[in-house]
Amino acid sequence: MNNKELLEKFYNSFSDGNAQGMIECYHKDITFRDPAFGKLRGSKAKNMWEMLLSKKDSKAIITYKILEIGKEDAKVSWTAHYKYGPKKRNVINKVIANFEFRDGKIINHTDKFDLWSWSKQALGASGYLLGWSSYMRDQIQKKTGSLLNSYIEKKSLAASVH
Numbered sequence: 001m002n003n004k005e006l007l008e009k010f011y012n013s014f015s016d017g018n019a020q021g022m023i024e025c026y027h028k029d030i031t032f033r034d035p036a037f038g039k040l041r042g043s044k045a046k047n048m049w050e051m052l053l054s055k056k057d058s059k060a061i062i063t064y065k066i067l068e069i070g071k072e073d074a075k076v077s078w079t080a081h082y083k084y085g086p087k088k089r090n091v092i093n094k095v096i097a098n099f100e101f102r103d104g105k106i107i108n109h110t111d112k113f114d115l116w117s118w119s120k121q122a123l124g125a126s127g128y129l130l131g132w133s134s135y136m137r138d139q140i141q142k143k144t145g146s147l148l149n150s151y152i153e154k155k156s157l158a159a160s161v162h
Contacts, residue, residue, distance in 0.1 A: 001104065003069055003070070003071070003074055003099075003101055004066065004069050006025050006101070006104070006105070006106065007025075007066055007069070007074060007076060007099065008066075009021060009024070009025055010022050010025040010106065011062065011064040011076070011078060013025070014049075014053075014062050014064075015061075015062040015063075015064075017053050017059065017060075018053070019049045019050040019052075019053040019054070022049050022053075023046045023049060023050070025105060025106050026045065026046060026105060026106050026109075027102055027103060027105035027106060027107040028042065028105075029041070029042060029102075029107060030042060030045045030046070030105075030106060030107060030108070030109065031045070031107070031108050031109070032045035032048065032109045032110075032111075033109070033110045033111070034095075034110070034111035034112070034113070035111075035112070035113060035115040035118075035137060035140075036115070036118070036140055036141065036144050037141065037144045037145070037148070038141045038144075038145070040148075043152075044148065044152070045109070047148060047151060047152050047155070048148055050151070050155075051147065051148055051151040054151075059082070060080050060081065060082035061080070061081040061082070062078060062079070062080055063078065063079050064076055064077065064078035064079075065077050065078070067096075071101075072100060072101055073098065073099060073100050073101065074098075074099045074101075075096065075097070075098055075099075076096075076097040076099070077094070077095070077096055077097075078094075078095050078097060079092065079093065079094050079095070080092070080093045080095070084121070084122040085122060085123075087124070089121060089122055089123075089124065090121065091118065091121040091122050092121065093113055093117075093118050093121075094113060094114075094117075095111045095112065095113045096111075096112045096113070097109065097110065097111050097112075098110045098112070115131060115132075115136075115137055115140070116131040116132040117131075118131070119131030119136060119140070
């Protein structure tokens with residue numbers, strides 16, 4: 001599979017809600033970064049996609065366009081349309097993703113988006129007032145980190161029961 005096919009598999013799996021298909025595109029030593037989760041490595045990055053796509057009540061619409069592609073790296077523009085949180089706020093998140101490849105897999109994945117724009121949509125008034133600040137970014141990363149750790153713990157407990 002070439003890098004273009006790898007990215008197509010990644011984003012088509014994302015669009016289909018198929019976390020396993022996305023994870024198959026990642027190198028075992030993947031490093032993922034974005035404004036909401038910060039930096040995640042290896043299984044934490046893979047578990048993040050499982051957690052996000054396991055939320056049955058929120059079906060996202062994902063569109064993407066490969067902007068640049070080479071032997072070692074690529075750039076993709078993608079957009080997610082989804083409902084967020086208990087108030088089911090409409091969110092349209094426009095993202096630029098940068099990728100690096102190794103051994104036919106994605107080794108580095110960095111998503112960049114305007115956290116203030118996202119927080120205004122997702123969090124309402126508090127996002128509008130504080131979403132631009134490093135304080136809000138830190139609080140969002142703390143919350144997403146906690147949710148991810150809880151997800152991994154529950155998954156681990158479920159696996160140990162079986």
